[in-house]
Amino acid sequence: MGAEILSASEAVARIATGKLRADTLVRDCLDRIAARAAVKAWVWLDPEHAVAQADAVERAGRPGLLKGVPVGVKDVIDTYDMPTQHGSPIYRGNRPFADAACVALTRAAGGVILGKTVTTEFANREPRETVHPLNPAHTPGGSSSGSAAAVADFQVPVAFGTQTGGSTIRPAAFCGVIGYKPSFGEFSRVGIKMQCHNLDTLGLICRSLDDVALLRAVLQVQPLRAIERSPAAPRIGFCRSASWDDASTDTKALLERTAARLAAAGAVVREVTLTPANMLEQQRRVFAFEAARNYAYEYEEHADQLSPGLRDGLLSEGRDLPLAAYVEAIETAEQFRRHLADLFREFDVLLTPSAVGEAPEGLGSTGDARFNAVWTLGWVPCLTLPAGTGNAGLPLGIQLVGPHFADEKLLDAARWVEARLG
Amino acid sequence: MPNVAPHRLSAIEIVRSIEAGDLTAEAVVASCLERIALREPVVRAWAYLAGEAALAQAREFDRSGRKMLLGGVPFGLKDIFDAAQMPATYGSRIYAGWWPPADASAAALPKAAGGILLGKTITTEFANRHPGPTANPHDPDFTPGGSSSGSAAAVADFMVPLAIGTQTAGSVIRPAAYCGIVGFKPSFGLFPPGGMRINTETLDTVGIMARSVADIALFRAAMMAIPYQPPVMPETPPRLGLCRGPHWDAAPAEGRHVLETAANRLAAAGAVIVDAVLPPECAASDEIQRTLGAFEGLRNHMPELRRHEALLSPQLRDTKISLGRKLTLEQYRAACNAAENARRAAHDRAGGFDAILTLPAPGEAPRGLGDTGSAMYNAIWTQLHMPCLTLPAGHGPNALPVGVQLVGRRHDDAKLIEMGLWTERGLLEGARLWAPKF
Secondary structure, three states: OOHHHOOHHHHHHHHHOOOOOHHHHHHHHHHHHHHOHHHOOEEEEOHHHHHHHHHHHHHHOOOOOOOOOEEEEEOOEOOOOOOOOOOOHHHOOOOOOOOOHHHHHHHHOOOEEEEEEOOOHHHOOOOOOOOEOOEOOEOOOOOOHHHHHHHHOOOOOEEEEEEOOOOOHHHHHHHOOEEEEOOOOOOOOOOEOOOOOOOOEEEEEEOOHHHHHHHHHHHHOOOOOOOOOOOOOOEEEEOOOOOHHHOOHHHHHHHHHHHHHHHHOOOEEEEOOOOOOOHHHHHHHHHHHHHHHHOHHHHHHOHHHOOHHHHHHHHHHHHHOOHHHHHHHHHHHHHHHHHHHHHOOOOOEEEEEOOOOOOOEEOOOOOOOOOOHHHHHHOOOEEEEEEEEOOOOOEEEEEEEOOOOOHHHHHHHHHHHHOOOO | OOOOOHHHOOHHHHHHHHHOOOOOHHHHHHHHHHHHHHHHHHHOOEEEEOHHHHHHHHHHHHHHOOOOOOOOOEEEEEOOEOOOOOOOOOOOHHHOOOOOOOOOHHHHHHHHOOOEEEEEEOOOHHHOOOOOOOOEOOEOOEOOOOOOHHHHHHHHOOOOOEEEEEEOOOOOHHHHHHHOOEEEEOOOOOOOOOOEOOOOOOOOEEEEEEOOHHHHHHHHHHHHOOOOOOOOOOOOOOEEEEOOOOOHHHOOHHHHHHHHHHHHHHHHOOOEEEEOOOOHHHOOHHHHHHHHHHHHHHHHOHHHHHHHHHHOOHHHHHHHHHHHHHOOHHHHHHHHHHHHHHHHHHHHHHHHOOEEEEOOOOOOOOEEOOOOOOOOOOHHHHHOOOOEEEEEEEEOOOOOEEEEEEEOOOOOHHHHHHHHHHHHHHHHHHHHHOOOOO
8 A cells, every 4th residue: 555545634744744755645546546447436537647746846845735635626626737527528528728716726735636536417416437436336426426436445635526415425425535515605616617606615525634624724725724633522413304214224323323422422412403494495496596597508508418307307497496486595595594503502513414324326326415405505514424334334424514604613523523433 | 660770779679679570680780780890999898799600690580580588689798707609808818818618607598588699898807907998988088987897888889788797896887877877786696607707706796787777677587597577667656765875975076966866856756765874784894895805816816826927917916816815714704794794784774665776886987997986885785785776867077977876675676677667767757847946
């Protein structure tokens, strides 16, 4: 095994002290990708270009928060030196003029853009070729399928995902890695294909909580705010959520077990119920109405190249939705956000399932977003931690949800929880 | 057939005339192109003109015989949006020669409603402050305002009946007012932003321009892909909140005079005019605006800063982006939260009126093309996410247009447009009824 097993934070420390060279790290990741091509996590990879970037970082000799760290970029995010194809034949071979802001910020911090990871069609539901790295008969989840699979498979330490419903948290949980969807508004969306302006959130997939803090500093151009080493025990709201009955038995058992374990370890754990309960319906309305309009060009000009599921499902549903129903959903979502803000006076984090269960068998569906979409609508930061395996031997996650614009607190609480998962 | 050149017609008249067989889309496009050929050397509204393609689309539309919401109506698109088969520069030298692969939603939706995209209109650099070459069509020594400079000038100069802009502070309402046309900024988020180059995500709002309120209503339906319901003239005169602040004392005499006169005329036409005062939560709006713009601006412009920094204007680099480097995440979050508090307070307060009547700009357009004028009368409403409509209402000392602005409750956009319809008529009617007392 080589440097590909390191977290971004570990790699940065070694590169900074000369114990590891950036090009060695990139080569080790590329070797792993070559050995594990069956995962099909990458839609674009140019090994020579990746190594050249690493060489350039070494030659420049500038310090950087991410110096020499390879990063995977979901293929709905623009890169000036690589195609950006949005998981759609409509954009086959598309070459953007400029980087997305997150890509430029990564490069500015010394990061290496390793390649583009597979996305479902337009970060939606129509799956593409990526398989689960632990069992190729199962989906890795989506829409950030390639990012989750590549990080889980040690092909890259960190990768960008996006989330409109559950597209970062769910695949991360399925693949057994950390997924982080920040508070809405924390990261720039310049250069990310716009699907829903009220929902789309740039997310991170990685294997270490420290990497979340590191990437946050890079993307926000702020000093690194390290996670507390030994944070106080958090006040935890155990939120089974309105979809609890849909969770698999192993997921339910994991959540109950985790709640009990965290209480035994010293956290205040109390059950919470969200009101109102129909937020999934509101999220669906916002999703459909906005996607139908932001994808107007694709819908009007290239309908034959859209998957029937997207075209005749979400997009035509959105075209038919009355404006009043959309506006009502927007206003209900705002009430929901205030409800969440009130709730977080009593709790530091909520504990809730990351997904319905393990990654489902088959590659035809990337799974269900019902344990994510509500939080995306609520604009609150979410983080999934790997927390065991299910009946099929695949990973299960637990999800922690924090107050809007208090992502640092969420990370501190996650550190405390992670140390006690056993 | 109407007895004027087709480029003088409103969008509604164009659609009606084409449907009646009195006019062809080709004749409309040709007439607009003639007008542009005549006036563009002075006005310089266009970054790119797709004349041949537009004529071909018009002929195709004529052959199809279809009846559509914007059937055969030419429109202009601010060069901050992408359109397929056209270059996009976002008002920056950096993007010279870039041809994006797809239409922004602001191009695709009007096209899907039968509209014909004539070309891209001049924007200031990234819809910020560094101006393009566009002049005010009423007097080329004066700015047309910005950042949607070309869209406002093109509509005002009868080059095109409809055009699209964006507003982050005052970039739709102010140029529309300076050019003497109708500008509409919807409630935040109601027009899709897909394919628009982002300026400040918490504020950016797609808007539209026309020469009548009725055309705004038509265009709005196309921009949102919603069924068109013609606005209904209110039967009872509205209750209008006359809002002089903030910065009333800083407005030049003609700005204040036109607003007071408009209020008097509307009162003469039957409107109830009451004083509207902004809630105290709105007091910090200028600082909030600066903080949101600068914090997001630094991060949003990182692609250009990293590879093309020398090609950014010093204005953008040394003011906004430079301030962005000094701001902390905590300051940004505090500004976001303060803006949200202001929105809630203003939404509650706005329930007392059918619309707020206020300044759309300080006064008439300033002299010179180096500066597009102040957005200090717009930023607050953009931040409040409220729908805004500007209407021409008078003139200033240089015989340039001066407008008034109506502001509605958030998400009550259709009602604001109906208030606009009444106000448009009320200003004319009131002018006959009201005589200044000396």
